[in-house]
Structures are given as C-alpha cells and as structure tokens.
Amino acid sequence: MIGYLTGTTIHETETGIILDVRGVGYAVATTDATKAWASMQGQVSLFIHTIVRETALDLYGFETDNELYFFKKLLEVSGIGPRSGLGIIGLASTDTLHQAILKNNIDFLTSVPGIGKKTAERMCIELSDKLKDYTPEKEHASNDTDTDVVDALVALGYSPAQAYKALEHLDESHGSVNERITEALKHL
Template identity: 40%
Template sequence: MIDFIRGKVVHLESEYVVLDVRDIGYRVFTPNPYALARSEEPVQLFVHHNVREDAIHLFGFTTRDEQSLFRRLLEVSGIGPKVALGVLAGGRPEAVVAAIQQENITFLTKLPGIGRKTAQRMILDLKDKLGSINSKWDVAPLVEFEVASTADNASAWAEAREALAGLGYRDAELDKAWLVLKDNLTGEESPDVLIKKALQQLFQG
C-alpha cells in the first residue's frame, strides 16, 4: 500500500498530475492539479491507492487530513473515488466537514456529483465519524460562511486572478470567466479551486 509520494511535477491535466519519482512517472489524481504546477520544488502527496479489477488509480492530497476525509467519503454508498475527489475540489475540506456535521443539505448539494439523496446519506453515515478531522480545523458554523461568502469569493478571486494573469491570460478573458463562475459558487472555494474552475472555463472558450 502506498502512503505518500514525493516528486517533481512534470505534467498535468485538469484532473491529475504526473510526478517524476526517480525517473518513474506516477499519475496521481488530485483535487487541484494547477496549484501543484506552480511549485518548482518536489511536492509530497498523501495517497489513497485504489485497486479495481480493471484499473489501479492513485489519488493524492497535500495533507493527511484531506486524505482521511477522502477515505471517509468513500464509506458513503453511492460515492466513488471520482465523486469524492470532486467534493474536495468543490469546497474547502473544513467547509465540507461543517456542512455534514450541521446537516446543511443546501451546501452539500452544490458540490459536484452530490444530489439530495447522496447528501442525506453523507450526513447519516458520517456526521458522528468526523471528530478526529474536525478537531484539526477551526470549523465555524456555515451560517457565518454564508454571510461572508461574497467578500470571501472576491478575496479568493483576486488571488486566483493574479496567478492566472501570471500565466498570460488577458483581463478581458479573466473577466469573462468570472462572470460565468461567480453565480455557481458555494462561497467556500479557495483561490486554488477558483484557478482550476477558471482554467476549465477558459479552455472551453
């Protein structure tokens, strides 16, 4: 069983990075590949090693807490690795934990691949199992997140926009991408998540 991988990012796509580990390239699916691409130093990812009859996949996370939350999500009926990865890509881990513990179905159903029934199962199956993860984050009530969401989005987008401008995107392109994105956000997206979402929109034109 692989617990973590450390290597340099040599290639990335919208869903994964390739890490060069002693001249072997490992494809690792991760919530925010573009965040890792900005590092010129070797990166370390905590790994979930998923083995199926027809495939072997590696899913990687920058913290062990994210790795633990990912594995907890897999315990929920109807949530596979790709959906669990989408949940971590769509919202900050601490916000996901808070939503489950506070039974906030509205928040959970805004996450990729999560419908109302799946959100209800997440709450039922995980509400009492996230204590060890919760204790490591300052999980505030989601009502506070929602009140501050507009300001939080603006601040996160400012940082994401600066990074995207550094990649060569023009102001007009970034403004157009933001107009599409801003009405479909939970308010809990980090700059890294906004970078990924904006790049997906920019690639689509």
C-alpha cells in the first residue's frame, strides 16, 4: 500500500493532481484546496490513502495526517464513499469538521454535494464516539490564521481553491483574521 508520496505537481486534473515521484506520475485525488496548494508549492508531500478495487488502484492525497485520519473515519460511515469523503474534507479544516460533527451541525454538513440530511445525521451519530481520540491540528499561528480565513471564505460561498488563491495576494502586513478576510475578499 502507498501511504506517503513526495514529488512535484506536474498537472492538475478534474479530481486532483498528477504527482511526479522520481519519473513516475501518480494520479492522486485531492480536495480543491489541496490541489491549489500543491500547484503553488511545486515540491509537495502528501499523506496517501490507497483503495484497491478490481479494476483500479485509487490514491487519495492529504496535506496533513489529521485530514487522512478524518477521511478514514468518514469511510467507516455507511453511505459515505471516497468521493463524498473527499468533499467533506474539502469543506473546511478538520478542526471545524470535528466541531460540526460533535455539535450535530447538519446544515453545515449537508452543504457537501451528495450528502443529504439522513447521511449527515448518521455521520454525527456514528462519528461522535469514534472521534474522541482526535487531536486538533497544531500549526503555526500564521497557518491557523490562514485556516480561519479559508474557512470564513468557504462559509461565504467561495470554493477552497478560490480562497487559497486569494491568500496568495496577501502579504504579512495584514495580521488579524478580520484584516486578512477583508483583504482576501478584494481579490475574489
């Protein structure tokens, strides 16, 4: 099984990226935010979840081990497949998703295409106990700020990819979350 890949993003696909690892191109399905991030970075490292089917070998890539952990937990819920799981992970940060599940925020969870009210309710019921060992992400303050900015822009209806692209235009002089959101909105 493939669990981790480091390489260069050479192409964006509809569902993710092609990652060149020492001359071999791996098609990796990612969230829109991860796709935008990987395209900006050049050299990236992704945590990989491999799904082997009779006719295919599917790779799903994540920036953090928390995203991978969450994805695996989502796949345990009846009615959630890899595509829906990826959509849920792409909705917001894992910390925000964790809180939404614990607080039974059905409206937030049903904003993912393909996730209806019953599936969202099932997700909250089945995952509330399974996520007790979840550890919130420990990132640098600037990354926390950027995560908050992306979450806010997504809540306003922008895609994660649009939010990350707006962050590219910001400089460090915009320190607070509110300042960064205001400035990011000017670039959307």
